[in-house]
Amino acid sequence: MKLNSDVNYIVSGLERSGTSMLMQILEASGTPMAIDKKSRPPDDNNPKGYFELEGGKIINKLMDEDFPFSDYRGKFIKITAYGLKFLPTGKYRIIYSQREIEEILDSMEKMAKITDENRTETKELFIKLNNMIMDLIRNRDDVEVLFVDYNAILSEPEPNIRKIYDFLGTEEADLDAMLGCVDKRLYRNRIKR
Amino acid sequence: MAKSKKKVFIPTSLYEKVEEEIASSETKSVDEYMIKLLEEKFLKDSGGNLSNEDEDKVKERLKALGYMD
Numbered sequence A: 001m002k003l004n005s006d007v008n009y010i011v012s013g014l015e016r017s018g019t020s021m022l023m024q025i026l027e028a029s030g031t032p033m034a035i036d037k038k039s040r041p042p043d044d045n046n047p048k049g050y051f052e053l054e055g056g057k058i059i060n061k062l063m064d065e066d067f068p069f070s071d072y073r074g075k076f077i078k079i080t081a082y083g084l085k086f087l088p089t090g091k092y093r094i095i096y097s098q099r100e101i102e103e104i105l106d107s108m109e110k111m112a113k114i115t116d117e118n119r120t121e122t123k124e125l126f127i128k129l130n131n132m133i134m135d136l137i138r139n140r141d142d143v144e145v146l147f148v149d150y151n152a153i154l155s156e157p158e159p160n161i162r163k164i165y166d167f168l169g170t171e172e173a174d175l176d177a178m179l180g181c182v183d184k185r186l187y188r189n190r191i192k193r
Numbered sequence B: 001m002a003k004s005k006k007k008v009f010i011p012t013s014l015y016e017k018v019e020e021e022i023a024s025s026e027t028k029s030v031d032e033y034m035i036k037l038l039e040e041k042f043l044k045d046s047g048g049n050l051s052n053e054d055e056d057k058v059k060e061r062l063k064a065l066g067y068m069d
Helices: A019-029 A058-063 A081-086 A101-112 A119-138 A150-155 A157-168 A175-180 B012-022 B030-045 B052-065
Strands: A008-013 A076-078 A092-098 A143-149
Touching (some): A019 A076, A019 A157, A101 B052
16 A cells, blocks of 8 residues: 655654554554654553654654654654654644543653642643644644544544544555554543543 | 632533533533633633743653653
């Protein structure tokens, strides 16, 4: 399966918003991916892997204007939200994940092995970051974006994964395999009520 | 410590619309829905850009998570 070789395809969203699950769904579809599985292997926080390049530390390279986008055209890469602030002019198609903010914060605390004493402040900060980045990519002429909802994908996989399938714009993508990726057992940081 | 709270009143018709809206979502109460909606509105209205101080805090957190050096 081929994607447009003039375009950089990106999966994004706040850290811990479900970007790895999206990458997993896309990999199952047969979509070309650029993943470096060795630099940050699967662990308890992401049992199926991080689906990242360079251990996910692309942001530093983006800030230094040193990330080789031309090497990754026609493939999906993962760049978490803050990194999108530093996207150079290009041609991009982005799938951007949103998730309940409390779940994101729970997952961040678990991953960083901390209890956030300033959680209210952190929450406001990351909501603000999310809004800023979503506005940024929505308003760029060189970006086409699909916003998806992690919680909705898990509760109603079929219509939500079909949106991703449609966004890929090719009938070669394996929709059944994409649907088979959704693993509710991994929905570990769901808000307990 | 839990945040202190105040009571507000909304029309029953609006309340019922929110109940319908959240019926098939992860949001489990009208209170929770309204809080989320208002938080997002006021944070959005507070300005599109992060201050330098905010950005430094974001970077600190991303480093702790292993997303930045």
